[in-house]
Amino acid sequence: MTEQPAIRVLLVDDDPLVRSGLRLMLGGASDIEVVAEAADGAEVAPLVDAHAPDVVLMDIRMPGVDGLAATETLRARPGPPEVIVLTTFNTDEHVLRALRAGAAGFVLKHTPPAQIVDAVRRVAAGEPVLSPAVTQQLIAQVAGGSGQPGRAARAREQLAGLGPREREVAVAVGEGKANAEIAAELYMSLPTVKTNVSRIMAKLGLNNRVQIALLVHDADEI
Template identity: 45%
Template structure:
């Protein structure tokens, strides 16, 4: 079945370009276009697209608030953040708001299409190196929440092995890298990641990384 994609950007030429790229694919459909956060939320609720390509800097309601509302109201829809700079604080805010991916606007068409397919399939789209850079740059913005002994109660649901895997993920490592460091198979790591997400009620590994920092399982560099 075709992947329905809603394109959100306040620049008409960019919307047109994204729509043309999508229209050339056999497995994708441009479900609609929105030029503001408000319109993005309204159309998502109306059209229920599989993926929303979300710009972050727009007048009125920005892409961050729109992402939060979409994730809250339409949890089956995935949001892929589009931004101009690879260390844009808006991108990290978007991930914290529930976005499943992060991509630069100057990405090649093939990269954009691959990201859309990955997000639609339920995977997160943030390369480990970018995850690491985002966290190094913006994790210090996460507020301190009392003494270290005030551990998030959800962590108690994890086994020691799962906590160890989560720590590795939070440092921006891929499944293969985690598997090598913990001397386990990549398939086993994937199973642990799936269980971690289920136990913590999180959507994907990006949200797991953010949770690890916000719960203070590990501290920002």
């Protein structure tokens, strides 16, 4: 059986001790390779070009170019690596903005090492890092009152481009339901739910189901 190539990871944090700890933690996994480190968001794009990481572990709060700006810049590029945000607070408004920009999820800095390793593996495999419950909690605690003018109208306009079943699936994703729950509730097969989720992301230009949930919340559909 052909051995899978190692998951290539870029570490971005202004604290060298944090980077050292993450490198040590990830270095214990035979299927993960830390290919580069950065202390500032300004270094991210050149390092991505030079080392082609699969996943970027990105600290939010850094002097100079912070992790939020770096994530927004990175995810706007063609074929970007996945981004996992590193944060101290799980209800930080910056986390929400990073998720809107296309970050695949976030992990707290005090998360047990095994869970951070698991998050890297899941993101590299195209799986969600955030559980539906965590996604819903974040939206409820942080998104409420974000209130940018026109955001609700834009979100409703985007959702209007979906078919009836796609819209039902989108709302269920926004309610924090997993695919199996959506399948049971909407009398669909699991593959059909997955197909609908993929179609929703393609139609709306979204990267992941977290962004679907945020869009549904913005449109006041739940």
